[in-house]
Structures are given as C-alpha cells and as structure tokens.
Amino acid sequence: MIPLLSDPTLQTVAIGTALLGVMSGVLGSFAVLRRESLLGDTLSHAALPGVCLGFMLTGARSLTALMAGALVTAMLAAFAMVLLVRYTRLKTDAALGIALGLFFALGVVLLTHIQATGNAAQAGLDAFLFGQAAALSRADLLPMGSVGLVAVGLVVLLWKPLKLLTFDPEYAAAIGLPVRALELLITLLVALTVVVGLQLVGVVLMTAMVIAPAAAARQWCASLHGMVIVAALFGAASGVLGGGLSALTPGLSTGPVIVLVASVLALGSLFFAPRRGLVPAWWRQGHRLSRTSSDRVLETVYQLACEHGSGRYRVEEGAVDAYHGMTTAAILTSLSDRGLLEAVEHMPDEGRHWRLTNAGMSYAATRAGRPDEVLGT
Amino acid sequence: MTDLLISPAVAIVLTGMLVGAAGALLGVFLVLRGNSMLSDAISHAILFGIAIAWLLTGATSGPVQIFGAALSGVLAVFLIESVVRTRRVRQDAAIGLVFPALFSLGVVLLNVFARDVHLDEHTVLLGEIGFVWLDQLTIAGWVLPRSVVTLAVILAMDALFITLFYKALKLATFDPELARTLGFMPTLLFYGLLSLVSGTAVAAFDAVGVVLFICFVIVPPAAAYLMTDRLGVMLFLAVAMATASAPLGYISAMALNVSIAGMMALATGGFLILALTFGPRHGLLARRARRRRLTDQPTEGTSSA
Numbered sequence: 001m002i003p004l005l006s007d008p009t010l011q012t013v014a015i016g017t018a019l020l021g022v023m024s025g026v027l028g029s030f031a032v033l034r035r036e037s038l039l040g041d042t043l044s045h046a047a048l049p050g051v052c053l054g055f056m057l058t059g060a061r062s063l064t065a066l067m068a069g070a071l072v073t074a075m076l077a078a079f080a081m082v083l084l085v086r087y088t089r090l091k092t093d094a095a096l097g098i099a100l101g102l103f104f105a106l107g108v109v110l111l112t113h114i115q116a117t118g119n120a121a122q123a124g125l126d127a128f129l130f131g132q133a134a135a136l137s138r139a140d141l142l143p144m145g146s147v148g149l150v151a152v153g154l155v156v157l158l159w160k161p162l163k164l165l166t167f168d169p170e171y172a173a174a175i176g177l178p179v180r181a182l183e184l185l186i187t188l189l190v191a192l193t194v195v196v197g198l199q200l201v202g203v204v205l206m207t208a209m210v211i212a213p214a215a216a217a218r219q220w221c222a223s224l225h226g227m228v229i230v231a232a233l234f235g236a237a238s239g240v241l242g243g244g245l246s247a248l249t250p251g252l253s254t255g256p257v258i259v260l261v262a263s264v265l266a267l268g269s270l271f272f273a274p275r276r277g278l279v280p281a282w283w284r285q286g287h288r289l290s291r292t293s294s295d296r297v298l299e300t301v302y303q304l305a306c307e308h309g310s311g312r313y314r315v316e317e318g319a320v321d322a323y324h325g326m327t328t329a330a331i332l333t334s335l336s337d338r339g340l341l342e343a344v345e346h347m348p349d350e351g352r353h354w355r356l357t358n359a360g361m362s363y364a365a366t367r368a369g370r371p372d373e374v375l376g377t
Numbered sequence: 378m379t380d381l382l383i384s385p386a387v388a389i390v391l392t393g394m395l396v397g398a399a400g401a402l403l404g405v406f407l408v409l410r411g412n413s414m415l416s417d418a419i420s421h422a423i424l425f426g427i428a429i430a431w432l433l434t435g436a437t438s439g440p441v442q443i444f445g446a447a448l449s450g451v452l453a454v455f456l457i458e459s460v461v462r463t464r465r466v467r468q469d470a471a472i473g474l475v476f477p478a479l480f481s482l483g484v485v486l487l488n489v490f491a492r493d494v495h496l497d498e499h500t501v502l503l504g505e506i507g508f509v510w511l512d513q514l515t516i517a518g519w520v521l522p523r524s525v526v527t528l529a530v531i532l533a534m535d536a537l538f539i540t541l542f543y544k545a546l547k548l549a550t551f552d553p554e555l556a557r558t559l560g561f562m563p564t565l566l567f568y569g570l571l572s573l574v575s576g577t578a579v580a581a582f583d584a585v586g587v588v589l590f591i592c593f594v595i596v597p598p599a600a601a602y603l604m605t606d607r608l609g610v611m612l613f614l615a616v617a618m619a620t621a622s623a624p625l626g627y628i629s630a631m632a633l634n635v636s637i638a639g640m641m642a643l644a645t646g647g648f649l650i651l652a653l654t655f656g657p658r659h660g661l662l663a664r665r666a667r668r669r670r671l672t673d674q675p676t677e678g679t680s681s682a
Contacts, residue, residue: 037470038414045588089659090408094599097413098649101592105642108503108589112636129502130484204421204502204588208477215470252488256481263478270465278463 013133013200013247016141017239017258020197021213023148024206025235026155027193028214029228030186033166037211038093039078039187042100044194044206046077048107051128051198052114061125064143067195070203074191077103107203131202131255133243144196151192154185155228162186163224200243201255212262213238219273238262295367297324297331298340301356302364311361314344314353335360386627388510388522393623393641395528396581399535400593401601401619403574405612408598409550410567414469415454416594418476419571420578420587422453424483424501427579432490438512438523443531443579450575451568453479504586504638524584531580535573539612542566547608585638592642593619600645600652603659618648 031037047070054069055061077099084095114125127135155162164172165182173179190210197206217231242258271278300323305313320328332354335341340360344353356364407413426449427442436442453475460471483501509524516526539546549556549563556563574594581590601614626641633640654661 032467032470035467035469037467037473038417041414041417041473087661088603088653090599090602091411091413093411093413094408094595094602097417097591097595098599098646100417101588101595101642102646102649104588105592105639105646108586108639109630109633109635109643112639113633116634205477205481207473208481211470211473212477215466215474219465253484256484256488259477259481260485263474263481266474270460270463276465278465 008138009134010244010247012136012138012141013243014240016136016144017133017200017243018236019141019144019148019239020193020200020209021235021237021239022232023151023193023196023235024209025213025217025231025233026152026228027186027189028210028212028235029217029224029231030155030162030166031190031210032214032218033224033227034186036186036190038096038207039081040190040194040210041207042077042081042096042103043074043187043191044197044203044210045100045107046074046103047071047191047194047198047206048104048128048203049073049110050107051125051203052107052110055114055125056110063140063199066128067143067147067198070195070198071191073103073107074194075188078187078191104203127202128198129202129204130253131197131200131205131258133200133247133254136199140199144199147192147196151189151196154189158182158185166224200239201258202253205255205259208259208262209235209238212259212266216262216266216269219269219276222275234262234265238265293324294331294335297328298335298360298364299367300324301341301354302361302368305356311356314355317352317354320354340364385507385510388525389506389637390624390627392506392509392522392524392528392584393626393638394620395525395532396577396585396590397593397597397619397623397641397645398616399528399532399577400581400590401597401615402532402535402539402612403570403577404594404598405601405608405615406546406550406570407574408595408602409608409611413595413599414472415457415571416574416578417591418453418457418472419450419575420582420590420594421476422479423447423450423575423579423582424587425449425479425486426452426483427501427582428483428486428491432486438527438583443527443576446579447572447575449479450578451572454568454571500586501582502586502588503636504582504584504589506584506638506641509584524580527580528584531577535577538569538573542569546570550608585641589638589642592645593622596642596645596649597622600649603649603652603656606658618652619645622648 028040031040050069050071050073051066052069053073054066057069058065081095081099084090084098085092090098111126161172161177161182164177165179165186169179172182193210194203194206197209201209213235214227214231216234217227220230221227238258238261242261243254246252246254246257269277272280274280297320300320301315304315304319305311317329317332320332332341336343336354339357340363341354342357344355404413404416407416423446426446429449430436430442430445434441434445436445456475457468457471460466460474461468466474510522512523513520514523514526515521545556545561545566548559549561549566553563578587578590581593585593597615597619598611600618601611604614605611622641622644625647626644627637629644630637630640652660657663
C-alpha cells in the first residue's frame with residue numbers, strides 16, 4: 001500500500017480523478033434536480049468533434065487545446081438543442097438525440113480524417129472515447145484544476161440564485177433573476193465538467209459521472225447543500241477507486257471502471273440509504289402492516305360481528321375493503337394464518353367471506369377493552 | 378448479379394440503406410411518443426448482451442447473438458422502468474444511470490476476456506461498415522454479404538410488426554389512455570417495439586456502431602415530423618430520407634477519405650436541415666411567412682373598416 005501511495009503516476013491519477021469526481025458531483029446535483037440529466041449525455045458526445053478540431057488546429061496533443069475545442073462544440077450542441085426545442089415542434093428528447101448523434105458523427109468523421117492524414121501525434125486520440133487514466137500527466141492537472149476551481153467557485157459565489165433556479169424557476173423569474181443567463185451558466189458548467197473528464201472517463205460515459213454520484217447523494221440528503229457535498233464525496237470516491245483500479249490493470253479502460261464504481265454506489269444508495277432507501281422503506285411498511293393494520297382489520301371484523309349480534313357472523317371481504325379504503329386480502333389471509341380468522345364459503349357470486357375464530361374473538365375483545373364481551377356462537 | 382452484390386461499394390451502400398430504413402421505421406414511433414432517448418439507452422446497453430452472448434456461446438453474429446444481445450436492450454428498458462417506479466429517481470436520471478452501467482459492464486467484460494477477438498469496444502462504438510463485404514454467406518447458391526442478409530430479415534420483421542399492428546400502434550402513440558381502455562395493451566405493444574429496436578441495434582452495430590445508429594433512429598423521423606402531420610406520410614418520408622442518406626454518405630466519404638458510417642449519419646442531418654428550413658407547414662420559412670400574414674392582416678382590416 002505504501003509504495004502504491006508514493007507512485008507518481010498513481011498520485012497524478014488520484015488527484016485528477018478526485019478533482020473530476022468533486023466537480024461532477026457538484027454540477028450533477030443541479031442537472032439531476034433540474035431534470036436535465038441527459039443534457040450531460042449530449043454535451044459529452046458533442047465534445048468529440050471539439051477534441052478533433054483542437055488537435056487539427058494546434059497539430060499537437062496538448063490537453064488545453066483539446067479541452068478548449070471540446071468546450072466550444074459541446075456548447076454549440078447545447079445551443080442547437082435549445083434552438084430546436086424553441087423554434088420547431090420537436091420535443092426535448094428528440095432535440096437531445098439529434099444533437100448527440102450528429103455531433104458525434106461529425107467527431108467520428110474528423111477522427112478518421114486525422115487518422116488518414118497520418119500525423120504521428122494522433123496516436124492516443126481515440127483514448128478520449130473511453131478515457132485512459134495512465135496517460136494523464138502531471139502537466140495535465142493544471143488546466144483540469146483551473147477549470148475545476150472556476151466551476152466550483154462559480155457555484156459557491158452564485159449559490160443562492162442557482163438554488164432558487166433549481167427549485168422554483170418561476171419565482172426566480174418573478175423576482176427578476178436573469179433566468180436565461182443562469183440556465184446558460186449551468187449548461188456551461190456541465191460542459192466544463194465534461195471537458196475535465198475527457199482524459200479520464202472519455203466522451204461516451206461522462207454522462208454517468210454527472211448523474212450517478214448526484215442520484216446516489218439524493219437518497220441520503222434532503223437539503224441541497226448536503227446533497228452537493230455528499231455527491232462530491234461519492235464522485236471523488238468513485239473516481240479515485242475506479243481510476244486507480246484501471247491504472248493498475250493494463251488493458252482496462254478507465255471510464256467504464258469509474259462508471260461501474262459510481263453505479264454500484266448509486267445502486268447501494270437506492271436500496272440502503274436510511275430514510276429514502278428501498279430496503280428501510282420495505283421494512284417500515286412490512287412492520288406497519290403486520291402490527292397496526294392487521295389489528296385494525298381484525299377490529300373491523302369484530303365490530304361488524306358485534307353489530308350483527310353474532311360472533312359467527314360472516315363478514316364480506318368487500319365490506320372490509322370498503323371500510324379501510326384498500327385491498328385487505330393479504331392482511332385477512334395473514335390473520336387466518338395466525339388462527340384469528342377463517343375463510344368461509346358463502347354464496348359463490350358474493351365473493352369471499354371471513355369469520356372470527358374463538359381465538360380471534362378473544363384477541364379482538366381484549367384489544368377492544370371488553371374481555372368479557374366475547375360474543376356467543 | 379451475385380458479383381454485383383458482393384462488390385464492396387454495393388454491399389456497403391445496401392447495408393447502410395437497410396440500417397437506415399429499419400432504424401427510421403421504428404424511430405418514427407419513438408420520436409412521436411417523446412421517447413427518443415430510449416434508443417440511446419438501448420443501443421448502448423446491447424454491448425452488455427453482445428459481451429455475454431460471446432462469453433456464453435462464442436457467437437459474434439447470427440440469430441443466437443442477435444436474440445441474446447437484444448434481450449439486454451429490453452433488460453435496460455425494464456430496469457429503467459423499475460427504477461422510475463421506485464419514485465426515488467426521475468426518468469431522465471434513471472436512463473442515465475442504467476445504460477452507462479450496462480455499457481461499462483460490457484466494455485470491462487470485453488477488456489478482460491476478449492482481447493484477441495474483433496469485438497473490441499471501438500468497433501462497437503464506431504462500426505466497420507467498410508469491411509461488411511468481406512463477411513459472406515451462401516444461400517441457395519447465391520453468395521451474399523452477411524450484414525445485408527441479416528439486416529434484410531430484421532427490416533422485414535420490423536415492417537411486418539408495424540403493418541400488423543399499425544392501427545393499434547397509431548392509437549397507442551397518440552392516445553395511450555384510449556388504447557388502454559379499448560384493450561390494445563399499449564405497454565405490451567411498446568415493449569414489442571422496443572424489442573425490435575434492440576434487435577435492429579444489434580444487427581446494425583457491426584456496420585455503424587451504437588452511437589451512429591441513434592442518428593438513423595432519431596434524425597430522419599424528426600425531419601419527417603417537420604414535414605407532415607400524417608403518420609403514413611411521416612413513415613414514408615423518414616424511411617426515404619434514411620435510405621437516401623446511405624449512398625450520399627458513401628459518395629462523400631469516398632471523396633473526403635473519411636468514415637463511411639459517420640458521413641451516412643451526417644447525411645441524415647443534411648435532410649433535417651432541409652426539412653427544418655423548407656418544411657411545408659412547420660418549416661422555418663413557412664412559419665415566418667405565416668407570421669407575416671398574421672401581422673399584415675389586422676392592418677388591412679382597419680384600413681378597410
């Protein structure tokens with residue numbers, strides 16, 4: 001472990017992936033809450049032609065040039081998408097798909113053009129499809145770090161307006177906030193995240209980095225600042241774990257490994273987060289059903305029997321359903337499993353009926369506070 | 378005749394036309410329903426199925442591979458719906474959670490187990506339409522490119538499905554509630570449609586790759602939607618534009634010496650721009666003309682009054 005920590009390549013990868021994770025967690029929180037998750041997908045695919053243009057214009061594999069190119073084409077795709085939605089009858093989903101597909105196609109065309117011209121430095125350009133952590137150099141951290149700092153700094157500075165825009169855009173517009181400009185800013189910040197992720201995760205899977213940590217964090221937190229912080233931590237954890245794993249294993253693309261770690265975190269949060277998690281919810285629900293509801297359903301059967309003056313009274317299942325405003329078949333069956341009720345056949349066209357057993361009778365009477373009032377049979 | 382079919386240019390263009398026709402045919406219903414991005418999810422998710430099918434059977438083509446890999450596209454749709462149903466995550470985020478996970482799993486499986494097979498992730502992503510004529514089949518004495526045969530069968534299945542369920546699909550697309558009331562089972566129909574999208578994506582990925590397939594599914598139907606209000610006409614226009622994109626893309630790719638599949642996909646974009654500008658009622662020029670008429674009319678009204 002100690003030699004691993006002092007390995008300069010791994011250190012670089014760890015710093016880079018942690019940076020990317022923090023950034024995508026912070027910006028992803030806004031994208032997910034604003035229901036714009038798939039915008040990241042379009043922006044990241046649209047970064048490919050920019051990477052190629054950056055390379056063609058500078059003739060070198062300088063990360064700054066590639067990042068600048070990627071930012072330009074990603075923003076162009078965002079504008080194309082917004083214009084399609086605003087000025088045609090196409091809906092958002094089609095506009096996202098069109099921008100994603102056509103910009104990526106352009107990227108593929110440019111990529112093959114670069115390969116055909118046979119520039120020696122082009123080797124490794126297609127590492128931007130899936131990311132390659134091992135190719136990250138110390139010098140690359142400078143442009144990535146500056147972009148990350150600017151993006152996170154802007155979020156901190158404009159925290160209040162961004163929060164308002166996320167939760168209540170109409171109110172934000174009503175009090176005179178520049179809503180269009182703020183929306184543009186969020187798009188720009190997501191594009192910057194994509195650009196920082198180019199080298200590490202690649203254009204195809206950056207969408208997952210934007211969504212997964214934020215969706216995971218949402219399950220743990222009920223406040224925006226909590227969610228942003230937890231998402232940043234989740235993002236950094238998936239980045240460092242996945243990036244390290246892929247840098248240590250030759251032939252393993254970095255992007256997919258980081259995305260798998262982030263997906264596992266999201267899946268785990270979906271199931272096990274304390275308040276919103278599915279497993280705690282199922283447990284609470286099961287608990288509630290087994291105690292409170294079943295006692296109340298038994299009480300209903302008992303009351304109906306009391307009103308008809310006979311403990312042997314057969315209560316129609318539909319009547320119990322109507323009384324509770326829900327389907328009680330499962331609860332009635334569980335009560336009969338406990339020996340408190342028994343199902344009885346009535347007229348075949350009238351549905352299932354239920355009758356108290358002797359045990360059920362005394363249980364219900366005790367609960368009703370009238371242990372002596374066990375109805376005769 | 379046979380020589381013609383296995384000549385590289387004919388095989389490549391034919392493959393592109395078949396991918397375009399099959400994708401656009403199904404895409405019309407996705408675009409109309411507002412579910413275009415499901416094609417993005419499905420076409421990425423099939424990589425998981427392709428990797429699993431290869432690991433289990435060693436198949437990199439053929440009916441077993443297509444069917445098996447298509448299942449993973451349907452699995453993706455099912456997972457997305459399950460995640461949405463928990464009400465913990467909205468649909469857009471659910472799509473973005475599920476397909477990258479399946480796609481990543483596919484890439485990692487190929488990275489670890491399939492180093493020496495032609496199934497590397499770059500092929501999957503970008504396709505190798507330039508080589509489709511090399512893989513040939515002999516059927517009843519005819520030597521045919523395998524991709525053309527496979528895609529022709531898939532296209533026939535897609536067309537058959539749409540012909541058989543045309544009315545039900547139309548109703549389920551425009552009024553799902555009424556379709557449900559009348560007993561047309563729109564959900565089942567939709568799953569049927571998405572299974573075909575999956576199968577078509579698997580058959581097409583060798584040629585155009587998973588991302589460019591999205592262009593054929595979304596762009597021609599979107600262009601057709603800007604040109605007409607009638608479903609039948611929209612289907613025809615979408616298929617026509619997608620099919621025409623293949624030869625146009627091939628010719629320009631040859632001229633520029635760039636990716637054939639990429640140029641075919643870009644050609645669909647050319648049609649979109651044409652439809653966007655000159656579409657008879659929904660195009661930008663028609664809209665501007667209508668707006669001018671509307672602003673002119675009141676002036677005429679007051680002057681005549």
